[in-house]
Amino acid sequence: MKEALASLLETALATLVADNLVPEVPDLKPQVDHTRDSSHGDLATNLAMVLAKRAGMAPRDLAEVLVAALPENTLIAKAEIAGPGFINFFLNQASHVEVIGKILASGSAFGSSDIGAGRKVQVEFVSANPTGPLHVGHGRGAAIGDSLCRLLSATGWDVQREFYYNDAGQQIANLARSVQARAQGLTPDDPEWPEDGYRGTYIADLAAAYQDGATVSAADRSITALGAVDNLEAIRDFSVAWLRREQDLDLKAFGVRFDNYFLESSLYDSGEVNETVAALEQAGHTYEEGGALWLRTSDFGDDKDRVMRKKEGEYTYFVPDVAYHLNKWNRGYRRVINEQGADHHSTITRVRAGLQGLEEGIPEGWPEYVLHQMVTVLRDGEEVKLSKRAGSYVTLRDLIDWVGQDATRFFLAARSASSQLTFDIDLALAQSNENPVFYIQYAHARICSVKRKALAQAADWTPESGLDQLDKLVEPEALTLALLLSKFPDVVHAAAQQLEPHAIANYLRELASAFHGFYNAHKLVDEGDKSQSLARLSLAEATRQVIANGLDLLGVSAPESM
RNA sequence: CCGCCCGUAGCUCAGCUGGAUAGAGCACCAGGCUUCGAACCUGGGUGUCGGGAGUUCGAAUCUCUCCGGGCGGGCCA
Secondary structure (H helix, E strand, O other): OHHHHHHHHHHHHHHHHHOOOOOOOOOOOOOEEEOOOHHHOOEEEOHHHHHHHHHOOOHHHHHHHHHHHOOOOOOEEEEEEEOOOEEEEEEOHHHHHHHHHHHHHHHHHOOOOOOOOOOEEEEEOOOOOOOOOOEHHHHHHHHHHHHHHHHHHHOOOEEEEEEEEOOOOHHHHHHHHHHHHHHOOOOOOOOOOOOOOOOOHHHHHHHHHHHOOOEEEOOOOEEEOOOOOOOHHHHHHHHHHHHHHHHHHHHHHOOOOOOEEEEHHHHHHOOHHHHHHHHHHHOOOEEEEOOEEEEOHHHHOOOOOEEEEOOOOOEOOHHHHHHHHHHHHHOOOOOEEEEEEHHHOHHHHHHHHHHHHOOOOOOOOOOEEEEEOOEEEEEOOEEEOOOOOOOOOOEHHHHHHHHOHHHHHHHHHOOOOOOOEEEEHHHHHOOOOOOHHHHHHHHHHHHHHHHHHHHHHOOOOOOHHHHHHHHHOOOHHHHHHHHHHHHHHHHHHHHHHOOOOHHHHHHHHHHHHHHHHHHHHOOOOOOOOHHHHHHHHHHHHHHHHHHHHHHHHHOOOOOOOO
């Protein structure tokens, strides 16, 4: 509808240009937007205000001429000039309801587009270290990242989901020492407990499993514990596998899947880390100082240079990160999006600097990042900080256990990533009007219930048979609802383009509200007025479809009954 | 000291590629089911959009500056 009106305006504009009233403006696309206030019509354009100066006319006068030049059409009931020079369009009834037929025909594809044109994009998210259970921050990353993938798929991108495992380095060594200490019967408060050891009770579970000779299967490996307390390497391998399985189970419970798990250790095994360092040296972006090897990241926007290789000979953490991203580039991903916690934002400059220093022709802004801010958990009005299992933090599993998968996903994805998030357990638990998840799901279930009732009338009481009766939909509640439905493709497109899943959640809240209002104002199934009922049923079904499509983009279920 | 994010109603937050009178939910009050699911709906009011300056027809939105909160700034990850 927007495009149709924009095209009408273009025609009108062309007429004015031909009449020498307005100078030709190349590449000007009239902007048509939904109005915020229904007294301003259904759609509006600011075209006259944009052009007023160049045309040498007052905005309202120009709007006048534009409206007069609009071609004959069957879309709009009227066009009004208002305010400083807006042109407000009032759609006629048929234009309002035509979307219903489109939705029923497109089904789960309604809202999708092929803007991505099948191009490849890789999304890396969660990427938790295998040193403990996933915490709420990972949960937020999982909810946002997964929804981003769904949005990109819906807009025509070929998405690969990747999880990067830091299974090398100091944190893993620390993990192994912690498990070993537990196996030796130490507890975190013993004097001999390793410095900075992991204190959670899961470490004790892990140690017990190791000593029992347990076998664990994670995404890409299966390993049986040796049980020997002095074999630190065996403990490390088993611990990583054990925790990976834990994380896999958490993600499964959350409904999040990955196409690929990439191991940091593989970059060392394959020699890619060494090759990356050599390439950076070759390109002349490094120097030695104080026995360490430095990268001139300050040549690429960093505020100071960074050590790549410590004087002890080990690489710092961002070196494998650079090698990893070079690997992504070499796998052919020209678009890569990394979703991660904002506490790691300082790595962005370093990774990009490293990639620039390789002089491989990688664009400066590659890869893209979506950073989410911290999550705090509130219960009974107080911040919850501890988890029994993990000790020092609230786990994703805790949240799922407390409030369920749907509410957890919705709450974690419904706010913009750049804002800090307060997760109110009591609100998420409330099975009432306080809870937006239930509010939206309830609308869906309600429609399903109405459909069941309609079908109980007779087999031909179907939403599809209402498509011939759409002229019966004349009430404001019905037209408002239909207009909102027609916005969905724009909402999906914008959310995907701006990498902002929370826009979907906001839209769904609004849509559910419009439906509940419609439902309460008008009886959907009325034996006495079949054609009216069928028309309303088709509108309800279109609403149900859009709610289902929207919830799916968030990874939240659309129940037929609750 | 430097970088990033945030500051909008009592609370939690939308709105931010400039648009018309700044919104929603919660909380609070008053109503609405012998009828399709009341987990719902209708009505009631709330704002120095953190302060200040600038840009222009127009600023919550863009720029600068100050204040406040969070997170980073290690040869930790």
